[in-house]
Amino acid sequence: MSSSPSASPSPSPALSVRGSRLALIVVGLCWLGVLFDGLDMFIYGSVLPHLLETKTFGLTADQAGDLGSYATFGMLVGALTAGTIADRIGRKKLMVACVTLFSLASGICAISSSLEVFGLGRTLAGVGLGGLLPTAISMVSDYAPRGRTAITIGMLMTAHHAGGILSAYVAKWLVDPVGWRAAFWVCVVPLVFAPVLAKFLPESLSFMVAKGRTEEARELATRYDVELPAAAGKKTAADRWDALVGLFRGGEWIQTLLYWLASFGGLLLVYGVATWLPTLMRAEGYELANALTFVVVFNLGGIVGMLVAGRAADRFGAPRISAIWFALTAVGVFLLGVHMAQAVTMLVVFLTGVFLNSAQTMIYATVSIRSTPDNRATAVGWTSGMGRFGAVFGPWLGGQLLAAGNGDWGFTAFALAGVSSMVFIGIAALRSAKSDTPSGSERKLVTAH
Structure with missing residues (x-):
C-alpha cells in the first residue's frame, strides 16, 4: 500500500474526501486570520466617533485623518515587503509574524497615553495587516481544491468584511459601557491564534518547491489532493x-x-x-x-x-x-x-x-x-x-x-x-x-x- 513520493496516481475517492477536509482546514485557518485582519483594520473607524466626541488625547478631526493614514501607510510597507520576506522565511512563518505584530500593536494602542504612542501602534498594526492578506491569498491558492481557486479566494475575502462587521459590534457593546481601550484589547485576542497557525497550518507548496523541498511538497500535495505548483525559474533583479x-x-x-x-x-x-x-x-x-x-x-x-x-x-x-x-x-x-x-x-x-x-x-x-x-x-x-x-x-x-x-x-x-x-x-x-x-x-x- 506504499506509494512512491514521485508517483502521481489519480487520488482515490477516500483520499479526495480526506484531502478536501484537510484543505478546508487550511482555508479555514486563513479565513480566521483575515477575519482578525479585518477586525483590526475597521476597529479604528468604529471607535473614531467616540474618540472625537470625548476629545481623547485632544484629538482633532485632522489629526484623526492622519492617524487613519498611519495604518494605511503601514499596510503599504507591509504589502510591498511581504513577498520578499515570505521568499526568505516562508509564507507560514510570515502569517504567524503578521498576526503577532498587529495583535501586539493593538495592545500598544490600548495602553497608549499619548497621540504619538497611539499612532505608533496603528502604524505597526498596518504593517502586519498589509503583509497578512497577500500571504493568506497565496496560501489559499496553493491548497484550494482542484478547479476551485477563484471561488475559494472570493470566499476568503468575505472574512475581511466579516471582520468589519465584528468591529462594529465590538464598538457598540464595549465603547460606551467600558471605554474605547477595551475595543483595542479585543484586537489583542488574536495573539492566541498565532500558536494555532504555527501548529496546524502547513507551509506553502510554492515556497517549498522554490526552496527545492520538492519531495516534501509532493507528499503534501498528494495528501491534500491539490495540484503541485510548477517549479519556476529564479528571477534576477x-x-x-x-x-x-x-x-x-x-x-x-x-x-x-x-x-x-x-x-x-x-x-x-x-x-x-x-x-x-x-x-x-x-x-x-x-x-x-x-x-x-x-x-x-x-x-x-x-x-x-x-x-x-x-x-x-x-x-x-x-x-x-x-x-x-x-x-x-x-x-x-x-x-x-x-x-x-x-x-x-x-x-x-x-x-x-x-x-x-x-x-x-x-x-x-x-x-x-x-x-x-x-x-x-x-x-x-x-x-x-x-x-x-x-x-x-x-x-x-x-x-x-x-x-x-x-x-x-x-x-x-x-x-x-x-x-x-x-x-x-x-x-x-x-x-x-x-x-x-x-x-x-x-x-x-x-x-x-
Whole structure:
C-alpha cells in the first residue's frame, strides 16, 4: 500500500474526501486570520466617533485623518515587503509574524497615553495587516481544491468584511459601557491564534518547491489532493526590472498610468469610507448606535459583492463591470450625504458596500487579463502598490474636510474619487486593442486590497 513520493496516481475517492477536509482546514485557518485582519483594520473607524466626541488625547478631526493614514501607510510597507520576506522565511512563518505584530500593536494602542504612542501602534498594526492578506491569498491558492481557486479566494475575502462587521459590534457593546481601550484589547485576542497557525497550518507548496523541498511538497500535495505548483525559474533583479520597464514600452505607458490612477481613486474610496463612514453618518445626525449599524450593513454588502462580482465579470467582462460598479458606487456614496429615511439609507449603504469593494477588485482582474503571462504579476503588483497611495490619502482627506468644517463635502469628495476611477478604467478598456469579450482568463478572480 506504499506509494512512491514521485508517483502521481489519480487520488482515490477516500483520499479526495480526506484531502478536501484537510484543505478546508487550511482555508479555514486563513479565513480566521483575515477575519482578525479585518477586525483590526475597521476597529479604528468604529471607535473614531467616540474618540472625537470625548476629545481623547485632544484629538482633532485632522489629526484623526492622519492617524487613519498611519495604518494605511503601514499596510503599504507591509504589502510591498511581504513577498520578499515570505521568499526568505516562508509564507507560514510570515502569517504567524503578521498576526503577532498587529495583535501586539493593538495592545500598544490600548495602553497608549499619548497621540504619538497611539499612532505608533496603528502604524505597526498596518504593517502586519498589509503583509497578512497577500500571504493568506497565496496560501489559499496553493491548497484550494482542484478547479476551485477563484471561488475559494472570493470566499476568503468575505472574512475581511466579516471582520468589519465584528468591529462594529465590538464598538457598540464595549465603547460606551467600558471605554474605547477595551475595543483595542479585543484586537489583542488574536495573539492566541498565532500558536494555532504555527501548529496546524502547513507551509506553502510554492515556497517549498522554490526552496527545492520538492519531495516534501509532493507528499503534501498528494495528501491534500491539490495540484503541485510548477517549479519556476529564479528571477534576477534584471528580470524584475525588465518586467517593470515593459509596462511603459511603446504606448503601454498610457495604459499603465490609467490603471494606476484608477487604482489610486479606488483605494482612496475604499479606505476613506472605511475610516470615516461612522463619523460622517454621525455628522449627518444619526445616533452612534445607528452609525455603527451602517458599518455592519456596509460590510454585509461587501460580502455579497465579493461573491457576485466574479460571476458578473465572467458574463460581461471585468473592465465593463469595474466601470459600471464605480459609477454605481459614486452614486451611492453621494446619496449618503443626503438625509433620507433610515430604511432608505440602510439600503443605499448596503448597495454601496456591494459595489465599492468589488469595483476595486475588478481593476486587478482587468490588469491581469490585459497583461502577458511574463509580466502579469508585476503589472498587478504595481497597480495594487500605486493604489495604496490612495489608501493613505483617503483617511487624511476625510480628516481635513471635517477639520475645515466641510464634513458635508466628505461623501461628495469620495464620490468624485469613484467617478475618476470609472473614467480611468473606462478609457483604459476602450484603448485596449484586445477584445472585451469574456474569455476563460477572465474567470480567474484577482483579489488584492
